[in-house]
Amino acid sequence: MEKELSVLVIHDIKNSLALLEADLEQLNHRPDMPEEAHKAYQRCIELKNRLISFLTLYKHEQGRLKPNLAEIELSEFLEDMIAGSQSVTMAGKHGHAIEVTVDEGRIRIAPGVKHKGIATLDEYLLDLALESALNNAVRYAASKVDIWFEQDADSVTFFVQDDGPGLNTSETQADKPSSTGVGLSLCNAVTEAHGGGTVSLSNAAEGGALFMMGFRLVG
Amino acid sequence: MEKKPDAKSMADVIGGKKESFESEYIRFDALSALVIDDIGAMRHALRSQLQWMGMNRIKCVADAEEALDQIENNTYDLILCDYNLNKATSGQHFLEHLRHEHLLSAKTIFVMVTAEAEYAFVANAVEFAPDDYILKPCPEKKLRARLERQFDRRNFLLPALTAMDEKNYLQVVSECDRLMAMVDNERWLLAALRLKAEALLALNDTTDLLKTYEQALAIRDNVPWVKMGIARARMLLNEPEEAEKMTREIIADNPNYVAAYELLAEIRKSQNDEEAAHELMAQSAKILPTAKRFRSTAESAFLLGKLDEAKTLSESAIRMSSGSMTERPDDYLSLAQIQTDLGDHQAAIQTLEKSARKFEEKGSFGIAKNAILAQAYADAGDTAAAKKLLERSQRLMTSESGSTALNALGKAAFKVGDPILGLKMLTQAVQSSGEERERIARHVTKSMQDTGQQDKIDEVIDAGQKRILVLVEGAKKSMHVAQFEEAYSKVLEALEIQQDNIEALLAAAQLHLLWLKQEGMNEDVKERAKAYLATLDKLVPHNEKVMGFYRFYNQLTGE
Numbered sequence: 102m103e104k105e106l107s108v109l110v111i112h113d114i115k116n117s118l119a120l121l122e123a124d125l126e127q128l129n130h131r132p133d134m135p136e137e138a139h140k141a142y143q144r145c146i147e148l149k150n151r152l153i154s155f156l157t158l159y160k161h162e163q164g165r166l167k168p169n170l171a172e173i174e175l176s177e178f179l180e181d182m183i184a185g186s187q188s189v190t191m192a193g194k195h196g197h198a199i200e201v202t203v204d205e206g207r208i209r210i211a212p213g214v215k216h217k218g219i220a221t222l223d224e225y226l227l228d229l230a231l232e233s234a235l236n237n238a239v240r241y242a243a244s245k246v247d248i249w250f251e252q253d254a255d256s257v258t259f260f261v262q263d264d265g266p267g268l269n270t271s272e273t274q275a276d277k278p279s280s281t282g283v284g285l286s287l288c289n290a291v292t293e294a295h296g297g298g299t300v301s302l303s304n305a306a307e308g309g310a311l312f313m314m315g316f317r318l319v320g
Numbered sequence: 321m322e323k324k325p326d327a328k329s330m331a332d333v334i335g336g337k338k339e340s341f342e343s344e345y346i347r348f349d350a351l352s353a354l355v356i357d358d359i360g361a362m363r364h365a366l367r368s369q370l371q372w373m374g375m376n377r378i379k380c381v382a383d384a385e386e387a388l389d390q391i392e393n394n395t396y397d398l399i400l401c402d403y404n405l406n407k408a409t410s411g412q413h414f415l416e417h418l419r420h421e422h423l424l425s426a427k428t429i430f431v432m433v434t435a436e437a438e439y440a441f442v443a444n445a446v447e448f449a450p451d452d453y454i455l456k457p458c459p460e461k462k463l464r465a466r467l468e469r470q471f472d473r474r475n476f477l478l479p480a481l482t483a484m485d486e487k488n489y490l491q492v493v494s495e496c497d498r499l500m501a502m503v504d505n506e507r508w509l510l511a512a513l514r515l516k517a518e519a520l521l522a523l524n525d526t527t528d529l530l531k532t533y534e535q536a537l538a539i540r541d542n543v544p545w546v547k548m549g550i551a552r553a554r555m556l557l558n559e560p561e562e563a564e565k566m567t568r569e570i571i572a573d574n575p576n577y578v579a580a581y582e583l584l585a586e587i588r589k590s591q592n593d594e595e596a597a598h599e600l601m602a603q604s605a606k607i608l609p610t611a612k613r614f615r616s617t618a619e620s621a622f623l624l625g626k627l628d629e630a631k632t633l634s635e636s637a638i639r640m641s642s643g644s645m646t647e648r649p650d651d652y653l654s655l656a657q658i659q660t661d662l663g664d665h666q667a668a669i670q671t672l673e674k675s676a677r678k679f680e681e682k683g684s685f686g687i688a689k690n691a692i693l694a695q696a697y698a699d700a701g702d703t704a705a706a707k708k709l710l711e712r713s714q715r716l717m718t719s720e721s722g723s724t725a726l727n728a729l730g731k732a733a734f735k736v737g738d739p740i741l742g743l744k745m746l747t748q749a750v751q752s753s754g755e756e757r758e759r760i761a762r763h764v765t766k767s768m769q770d771t772g773q774q775d776k777i778d779e780v781i782d783a784g785q786k787r788i789l790v791l792v793e794g795a796k797k798s799m800h801v802a803q804f805e806e807a808y809s810k811v812l813e814a815l816e817i818q819q820d821n822i823e824a825l826l827a828a829a830q831l832h833l834l835w836l837k838q839e840g841m842n843e844d845v846k847e848r849a850k851a852y853l854a855t856l857d858k859l860v861p862h863n864e865k866v867m868g869f870y871r872f873y874n875q876l877t878g879e
Contacts, residue, residue: 116435119457123365126459130372149457169440172543174507181469185462216540225437225455 111156118149146187150233154287157229161290168223168294175218175250175257179203182228183248188236199239204247207260211253220257220318222295227259230291233284234261234312241265241310256298258315267304288314346471348374352394355380356387356411357402357433362456366400366433369460373467384414384645391418395425398467401450403434409644412439413610416448417645422861426484426515429470433458445608447548447579476508480515489867492519493528506539510546513539517549522862529553544570544577551583560587578604578613598624605633611641615651622658623762630658649679650724656692657728661770665696672696684722687713691728698735706736714741719819723753723760727767734771742771746780751818788814792827799831802838807831820859828852829869836876849873 125142128134160166183189183201192199210217231248238246242263251258285300291314292298298316305311353370355378357363363380370378379394381387384405391399403411411432418424432439432453443449451470454463474481480499483491496516500509513536520529533549540546547570554563564587570580581604588597598620605613618633634655641647652675659668672689679685690713698706710732717729730745746764753760761781768777791814798807811831814824832849836842853873856866873879 119435120359120361120365122457122459123361127365127368130368169437169444171440171444172540177469177507181462181465184465185459187459187461190459190461216542219540221542223440225440 111152115149115152115156118145118152121145122149143191146191150187150236153229154233154284157226158286158290161294166226166290166294168226170221170223172216172219173222173224173227175220175252176203176205176208178224178227179231179248179250179259182231182235186232186235188232188239192239192242198244199242200245201235201239202245202247204249207247207249209251213254214252215254218252220252220316222257222316223291226291226294230288230314231259231261233287234259234314237284238263238265238310238312256315256317258313261312262305262307262309264307264309267308267310268302292316346468346475349376351375351397351471352377353379353398353400354387354390354394354396355400356382356384356405356414357400358382358404358406359402362402362433365457369458369463370398370400372460373464384409387414388418388423388645391423396428397471399424399428399430400433401430403432403436403439403453406644409646411450412442412446412448413644413646415450416446416610416612419448426481427474427478429467429474431466431470441576442608444574445576445578447545473508473511476503477511477515480512480519484515484519487522487862489519489522489862492516510536510539510543514545514549521552522867527557530557542573544574544580548579548583551580555583555587555590560590563587576607578608581607594620594624598626602633609636609640611637611644611646611651614640615648615654618654618658622654622661623766625766627658627662631655631662634658647678649675649685652678653685653688653692653724653728656689656696660692660696660699663699665700668696669693682716683718683720684725686716687721687725688728689713690716691725691732694732695728695735698732703736706732710736710738721752723749723756724763726752727760727763730764731767731771734767734773739773742773743776743780750781751785752820788817788821788824791817792821792823795824795827795831799827799834802834804831804835804839820855822856822860825852825856825859826865826869829856829866833869833872833876841877846877 122142122145125138125145128138129142131138157166180203183203186201189199189201192201208218235246235248238261242265244264246261246263248262249260251260285302288300292300295316298314300315301313303311303313348370353375355363355366355370357366357380360382363382367378367380375398379390379396381390387399387401390396401411401414405411405414411434415430415432418430424430429452430450432443432450433456434453435456437455439453439455443453452466454466458466476499477496480492480495483489483495493516496512496519500512500516503509503512513532517529517532517536520532530550530553533546533553536543536546537550547566551563551566551570554560554566564584567580567584567587570577571584574580581600585597585600585604588594588600598617601613601617601620605617614633614637618630618637621627621630621633634651638651638655641651652671656668656671656675659665659671672693675685675689681689690709694706694709694713697703697709710729713729713732726745726749730742730749733739733742733745746767749764750757750761764780765777768774768780791810795807795810795814798804798810808828808831811824811828814821815828818824829849829852832845832852835845836849839845850873853866853869856863856869860866
């Protein structure tokens with residue numbers, strides 16, 4: 102009974118948040134929109150993302166996170182993800198515009214790959230994981246964030262790199278509360294649900310932080 | 321091979337100016353949309369999002385019935401449909417209904433909107449998948465990016481889609497060929513191949529159909545619809561073993577792809593392995609339970625004499641469709657028949673009483689309802705009541721009465737002790753079964769077995785058919801020697817035995833076309849030719865022969 106009740110309550114909260122978000126989105130399209138409305142919209146999105154992340158993690162802990170696999174055209178997917186990303190939209194509205202692009206120059210597809218640029222993954226979970234990585238990157242980026250992927254015969258790895266101060270600097274620790282913990286756990290859950298892989302956050306050689314999420318692909 | 325233009329000139333060809341997806345490319349202001357959502361606030365939110373993109377012809381409705389009304393009377397470029405329409409009808413049921421009834425224009429983009437990530441499971445398991453699905457809440461920018469992709473593809477295919485809507489399948493094929501020569505993008509190539517295959521299927525052009533799917537297979541070897549297409553083409557070419565091999569491959573790769581189980585069931589059925597077909601259908605209903613799947617699985621269980629299983633499945637079908645647009649009076653009739661056969665007369669009577677509160681007692685439903693009641697009372701030993709109900713059932717009969725109703729009536733007649741009426745009704749049931757002949761024949765066979773009439777089964781199933789074949793053959797001979805009046809009278813006689821016999825109707829259409837060709841334009845003959853073609857088009861849509869006749873007719877009449 103208790104479990105049923107909490108399922109109902111969470112479902113209700115999720116739906117109410119969705120409606121609240123829709124209302125705030127409307128408000129944000131008004132030309133005379135006050136700064137408070139913008140903040141409220143942003144908070145609402147963050148809250149929703151946190152709830153979804155926790156629910157996903159909970160599901161994973163229960164062993165119930167099962168990917169719904171379908172073919173994904175990776176470049177298109179990344180372009181759409183950036184185009185629709187709320188983190189990117191919000192970063193843009195903060196005054197200092199951050200350019201987020203698919204770095205085609207860094208996309209690498211190994212010669213042995215049968216279906217080039219296509220992978221069978223759960224689009225929703227992948228979007229969830231990358232959005233959380235992107236959200237983190239735009240928070241620390243100075244001016245730009247690059248996204249790309251590398252594909253081998255039995256794996257595909259996604260990269261998100263920002264031009265911010267990198268990890269473990271005074272700036273990252275002092276100024277902005279980090280959500281990386283939950284973000285990385287979420288990404289780990291998503292790769293594990295797909296059968297395993299690696300997730301890491303490190304300093305890039307060129308400076309800035311580099312996020313990597315690799316999926317082992319079977320078949 | 322022709323040299324392919326690069327991406328940029330490709331975009332020019334299809335009327336746009338840009339390479340990927342910036343706003344001016346898709347003219348959202350020229351597009352119309354239908355939003356279906358039962359929650360007012362969600363409708364409002366989706367409408368605003370579409371308006372921000374520039375759309376201004378947006379209609380919002382709250383339920384499937386209203387949506388159906390809109391779709392029947394308008395053509396929309398985009399349909400955004402909520403997955404949880406209400407307790408009884410899901411957006412997926414609605415979509416399957418639309419596709420099944422051919423209510424959607426080929427140009428319409430159908431996008432499912434859902435709050436549940438689990439919908440992906442459904443979308444990846446069925447053949448009637450939407451063009452795309454989005455998870456709500458979906459911010460405008462994301463929705464826009466997804467829609468732009470969809471409209472990009474649609475604009476590329478537009479000439480072929482237009483021809484598809486006009487049912488000009490030859491044109492679809494040639495347009496697809498032309499478009500494919502212009503692009504390298506795999507996704508677009510696949511979309512064009514898929515459309516081309518659909519047109520070839522409508523034309524019954526099996527050789528090119530297989531070739532087209534094999535072309536798609538060469539591009540992607542792990543897309544379920546491509547393999548399904550190959551399996552279907554193999555079935556049409558009468559290669560069930562090859563078809564099965566391909567279907568097994570799909571299931572091995574995608575254990576939840578229910579359409580593959582259903583196709584495999586069809587293959588088994590064609591090999592008269594009803595038992596295996598039933599097992600497969602039960603499996604598909606388990607993976608993705610819908611009223612329709614329960615309904616057909618219940619039927620196969622019933623025909624196999626697995627009455628307890630049939631009862632459970634039939635009850636599930638009723639439970640799942642109750643209060644929705646997929647609710648069928650036939651479900652109650654099937655359940656009542658099963659209950660009667662199980663000897664539970666009281667339950668059967670209750671089921672029928674319940675159905676009477678929901679559906680009006682008329683037409684085939686009325687006939688069958690009273691006939692099954694008559695059976696229940698006869699089995700319970702109340703012959704007088706049974707006789708009255710049988711008479712009541714008979715009084716509702718018209719020349720249009722459905723085969724299923726006639727079957728119930730025939731079975732009731734045997735039980736009440738009127739074998740002459742029983743034989744007559746069952747014979748008529750088979751004769752008026754048209755395209756459903758095999759299915760009805762199985763039901764009639766069961767009715768006769770249940771009532772101890774095994775020795776007359778052949779007589780009933782074959783009655784009329786042989787006579788029709790003789791008449792059609794005769795008509796063909798006459799028409800080929802230009803004895804049109806005589807041919808016509810033979811065809812009419814055949815159609816009198818069975819008004820929707822396809823062979824007889826085909827002969828009738830052909831006869832009238834030859835008549836027009838050889839003896840010149842005659843308004844009566846022309847009108848009749850047109851009427852026969854219209855009947856055929858309704859009974860066997862997309863039939864190659866009928867399409868050929870239509871083209872012939874158009875050439876002859878200049879229409």
